[in-house]
Amino acid sequence: MIAHIIRRILSVAFTFIVVSIIIFLMMHSVPGGPFDANDMPVSEAVRAKMMAQWGLDQPLHVQYLNYMWGVLHLDFGVPFQSPGETVVELISRAWVPSLILGGSGVLIGAPLGILLGMAAALNRNSWIDYLASTVATLGLTIPVFVTSMLLILIFAVWLNWLPASGWPQPNRWILPIICYALIPLATYARYTRSAMLDTLNRPFVTVLRAKGLSERRIIFQHVMRNSAIPLVTVFLPMFIGTATGSIFVEAMFRVPGLGAYFVSSIEVRDYTLQMALMLLITFMYCLAYLLSDLAYALLNPRIRTGGTE
Amino acid sequence: MTDTTAPVSASGQRSPLWFAWRRFLSNKAAVIGGTVLGILILMAIFAPLITPYDPEAQSFLTEALAFPSATHWFGIDNLGRDFYSRIVYGARVSLTIGFTAALFSVLVGIPLGALAGYFGGRIDWVIMRIIEVFSVVPPLLAALLLGAITRGGYGTIVFIAALFGWVQVCLLVRAQVKSFREKEFVRAAQALGASPWYIIRRHLIPNSISPIIIGFVLSIPLAMMLEASLSFLGVGVPPPTPTWGQMINEGIDFMFFYWHLAVFPTAALAITVLATSLFGDGLRDALDPTLKGR
Amino acid sequence: QTTVVAPSGSTAGTYMDYMKTVYDRGTGSELLQIPIATFDKEFELTPMAAESWSQSEDGLTWTFKLRSGLVWSDGEPLTAEDFVFALQRAATSGYDFAWYWDFAGGIKGWKEVTEGTADVSTLGLKAVDDLTIEVTTVAPKPYFPSVTSLWYPVPKHKVDELGDDWALDVANIVSSGPFEIESWEKSNNSVVFTKSDTYTGPWAPQIDRLELDPTLNAPEVGLPAFLAGDADYSFLNTGQVPVATQRYPDGIRKNAVFATSYISYDLDAAPFNDVNVRRAFYYAVNREELTTTVLKDIAIPAGSILPPGYPGYNPDVVAQATFDPEKAKQFLADAGFPNGEGFPEVEIWYREEGGYNGAIIPAMAQYLQAEFKEVLGISLNIRALPGPEWMDGLRGKKNNIFIAPYEYDYLDPSNFYGIFYNGGRHGYFIPEYDEIVAKADSESDWDTRYKLYAEAEQVMIDQGLIVPLVHPVTIAVVSDQITGDGVQPNSLGFTQLDRLGHYFFTHITKQ
């Protein structure tokens, strides 16, 4: 088990470094630089001065190594867009709303999705099943910004039940959270349905029935548990996945989260922030995969007790 | 016993495809999905024949933003273009993006997955690392970056969708091939002196048909959605080429009153994706002869 | 307590210091400071920090007398030194608006100092005493006082203490204007201002708090928030006008922004190095149709670089900008492309942005695309680029045709003509034109000046340097709770809203 963990960590670290190099190179191959003029030319002398100030006059590999060296000390530099704070401060500040939204979105969407998926699997080919797959498909196909707009129109403008957008008061969180929740809901409904159907088709379920166990116990204890194992592997990555969803939801609901920085850091060539955000996401994904790997191993007795898959 | 189940047709040989076709036909949802998809594809191909107006011509500027009517089924957009014509032409772009990306992902994903799964070892290690790289970078962010480098556009979108679409197919095929590699029919082929490529081509890939179809079908909506998202972020296909993503994005500006500008493209996208996945599911069931009437 | 919530600013801002950066400024940074002078809603120049000004005999030196008793919000007195320091720093530290003080202000030694070839002390700027500023220009600048509407003080005592970072943090920011800062949300650059206690200048605010929220700028987001009572006014896009009009018939406000969208070229690159091609484009645009259909309610036709109502606006110039397909075809044929045959595919670049430009330019680009196809038989592709890249393309001549928007910076024709002067924004070097504009800029007789500018524009028309397209109109819906002079239309029927922030936010009240 420990050897397994170490091997996984090594391969994740490898991936992380490769990705950081790719991103760094891509970032710098975007034409233009952070101090290009917006409307009228900045004098060359001034520009050179600023580039030097940020260390952008050095060769790329030096810049990369410097940056990664900083990263090793948890120093992600200072964002060009907001030089009054460090990247770490900026992210920890802007992340809070994104995390609240994304977190509650997944935590609400996932269980609902699981319930929907279960209902669909247990009532295969009934109207519940069709409803569930329609909801799942629509949830995945209608772009978030359209659902956002629809929700705002319905609940804020027409019904006037909820505020349209904004952040600090918790009642303003409701609509964006619903928007966020739709994607995990749809995805989980899909996954759960197929995982449940797979489990229901396995012979041991017949055996359980033959033993005279109640259907409830069969479903909630045995089938659920067995279906949960494959689901574990999608849970965490999905959580991270909400980070990119935040771009849309936050824009539509005026949430002061991290989302806008993903776009703006690319647009204004804010290299430090951009790199930090990309690394953050990459790191989170790596961590998520690692953790789900371990969770999978822990949940699955075949691996836990030392057998092989 | 099977003798009592399947009628032995007097004509002798039944073609496997004929049988797949039978199975497909008996799946109503799939038939509907397939029909809708077929109609969409035909509409895209024959767009000039079935649209009354040029999708890019601003022929109705004076009636701009008009609501659906008998002459303009889906109304007119803000630039005085017949919206029905634009939706129909939009199918061309969305479907091409979807299918090219899907095709590419299958073309790359299958061989790589088969290689990794069959040979294992170092090849597998390398391919798995590549896959890991792709799965830890969110496509949207990569698309934004790439879009900034290449300045966006049609090609970029197809490229990105393909770049990230193959991972799923590859993983599915790899897992499948891995589990089938140990099966005795593979051994049997080896015993007959078949080369690895022959085995991969003739045995392992056909047996992976269902993950392949799943992957193929999943990457179509992903690509279409990516186009829509990128349009929202301003890195989409440049106008005036009508694309659904672009239309949706513009449509939400008008959603307060001129609802048709958002509703029709969104519906078109949703229907296409829905039809594709129904069709894909049906196709998978039909092509897999081992799946009996479930 | 009255709080007004308004859409304003851009969602990204670095320093709350207008004199440090204009394009990356914190929202409302100009409202925090008091300019030398500013405009009221009729575009009358009104002294603010200055009490009066005078021009020397040779026209080269201006003397501004400041009001006494102005203080910074931390109690420090506001002196002439703060104003002079503001420009001295701007000239030396890479101010992104530095060009303004060169071509609009024409301050002596500015160019040399910004390019690093001369010392800052050689600048034509002097704080004679605490309340007197002397400015020397390279040529007579009769309109210089209106240029000072963008001259804000910088708290030298703060910069001495903290450097540029004084403007990064609410705790350190000091203000000299009618408002003080309470909070600043950096994620989206929204701010909360309060009425300043220390402000003694003209135009004291009538509201207690002001929230400026750039995320409300986009009408798609702003209007729902407005309808739900979260904002006090909202800009509208075409699609929203009917709903807003229906719900708030009395709340609709329009403003013809002093701005122009025009087509510009790389004059040295084919096919636009041929004047006939450019003239063909000039005649191929049906501005009337464009503004009555595609840009209904949000733009009016532009026949000149100058918008109507702007000083120097000349109807004779405007009259030449007709839609004449025959003439356009003829010019194109003369250029060797009859019916567009053989004309290369070109790509027109525009800048991605929000606000009124964001509302009109993409649609306009598509309109032009269709129009040029139909009238000239030319295929035009469209590409939207982020600001810096677009600018880079323009400056570096990386493309040959652009849609360029420009909004006035100070109220004088030299502002608009200056953007084509001696390279300027587009790298145009037209000696004939430069000569006339240079003459006009320093001419002190106003009628002669306007005539000269009209001549200069005639050169532009004859050489087809640009195609003026439209002047944007912003349309907004204002809550009936907001009253006061600020929301009353001016004599031309326009309401300026936040475009004249100092006037507007100090002339509204909320019920």
Next chain:
Amino acid sequence: MPLVEIEGLRVSFSQYDGQIDAVRGVSFTVNEGESLGIVGESGSGKSVSCGALLRLLPTTAKVTAAKMTLDGIDVLKADKEDLKRIRGRSAAMIFQDPMTAFDPVFTIGHQIAETIQAHRDIGKREALAEAEQLLLRVEIKNAADVVKYYPHQLSGGMLQRAMIAMALSCRPKVLIADEPTTALDVTIQAQILQLIKKVQAEFGMALIMITHDLGVIAETVDRVLVMYGGEVMEEGSVAQIFEAPRHDYTKTLLASLHSRFEPSKGDPEAIAPALELRGLAKAYPIRRRNGFRITHGEFQAVQAVDVVLPRNRIVAIVGESGSGKTTTGLMAMRLTEPSRGQILVDGTDISGLDPAALIPFRKRMQIVFQDSYSALDPMLTLTQIIAEPLHIHGLGTSREQTEKALGWLERVGLPRSFGSRYPHELSGGQRQRVAIARALILEPSVLVADEPTSALDVTVKAQIINLLKKLQAELGLSILFISHDLSTVKSLTDSVVVMYRGRVVEEGPTERLFAEPQHPYTRALLDAIPATDPRERGVRTFLSADEIKAQTPRFTVIQTGAAPNATPQLVTIAPGHRVEAIVTT
């Protein structure tokens, strides 16, 4: 009143293309304490009938019956409560495949305990204690540990016992055993059957034993039901069925039990061997986990065996499950790389050849795999499968290939119309025949047949063996026949190699070996063959590994001519008859 009463049971499955009538009017009764055997060919509706009795069929099944009662409850009308009583309490079932019958994520103890708790109101701890007792009852020695094991940690035989323990846990009135031994080798099969009989007697249960193995029937039941094509052909007491079968199907069934074949002609010593294995060994690297430590070691699956297959002969390899039979066969085919040793085909050593050089040999040697289900590609039609060797070697046009494949389909006794079927549409026997056709289409000289008949009912088995025999004569084929079905081995092969724990422990001409087995393991093996006559039933004894070791035969130097040695070695004790023994002075 009988415990089980079924009258006119009909079951049909609805499918895309119409419906399948799996059971068409079956009636039978079982009384308390009685054992009923159900035999019949594969797919004749045996499992479905019992599934219907417990209402375990999928929703696609349509079940009708004039009468179907279990323990006094009308099964078709049973509500939730009734079902709970029927399932487990009135009737318990032992399923065909124990490997997939347990929920992989719960411990064995938990699964037995929950069954107990579902029917009796007792606490978890007591239930677990009872589970342990039950496991002891089914002769799982380390029951205390096994309770905490997960299913994958048990071997097939242990799982089968745990399954029986679970079925017994609710003390059912009738035990339904659905082919409880097909997946097991003879010795374990015999143990399990004995166990079932024992507990049946102990608990006084009724038994329904479903099987296609007449030997199992002869061993265990009182009354027999013969099914064919969803109908009952014949019913009667065991003795009556075995002695005076009335129905034709029953007659062929019984006849196949006693078939004999002509021995091969010619003197084996005189002919050059077609295949010779010299010192062939296989060691698998294994990783053992000890807590967090992993130790690497080697597992000797096969230890230096020598096997000679003379031309046109049939040599059997028999032995317990896991003794290395398949591994030896695969090594002979170079499908598994041997660790050591040589493989001589017609005198050429092929153990070092590269894939290209192997191709000509691949045409001459073929293998029929143990598991016919996974040996056929499910995505290909039979024609494609059978023609595959031609396709790989590029022999003939595709039309010729198809034609030839169809011809072989006929030769193995399947109609040409089957050509476009898929493997899953065939019965086990049919699949075996397809696998054989594929192996023979290149007309090889050597065939390794790995348990070609293990999953078949007797009639089909007889057919296949006839076919092999015929082909041996026609093509001059030499066959390495791997099997643990000793009665077939006895009637078919020329000589026998007995493997035990990766070694050859005895080898000799078939008749001699069966008549005078020398090695204790060989004797245990022969003893485990199920009776083919109900009158021959008896109680058997089983030897443990230690007992076998202790009973290793001893021979003197004079008897064998070998050097004395305390470690066992293979010694020749008669012409062609060798046995592992300790040679003493």
